[in-house]
Amino acid sequence: MSDNTAGDGAGERTQAAEQEAAKRRILEQAEAERIPVEETTRAVPDRRWRRDR
Template sequence: MSDDVPDQPRGEQIQRAEREAARQRILAQAEADRIPAEETDRAVPDRRWRRGQK
């Protein structure tokens, strides 16, 4: 059976379409917020943990 069953209630079809639209919006936002790997692999020295150690 396919997902586009004609005898499926209209409300369920609408809910499925709304869920898919929400999923697409979330994926688009995640892609917009994504930080490229090239920017995350640069080491930033953090020596706070060495305070008091010689």
């Protein structure tokens, strides 16, 4: 039984490391694709925003 417990712990550590690596990749991709707020506010002309109100 102790063999199974040791194997489970190693599997959990491996899975945790893989999840952390995936999380880092997702965050790096999100940062690379991030659009600065200044650009998003310039995307809609002021007159169109006023017309919708």
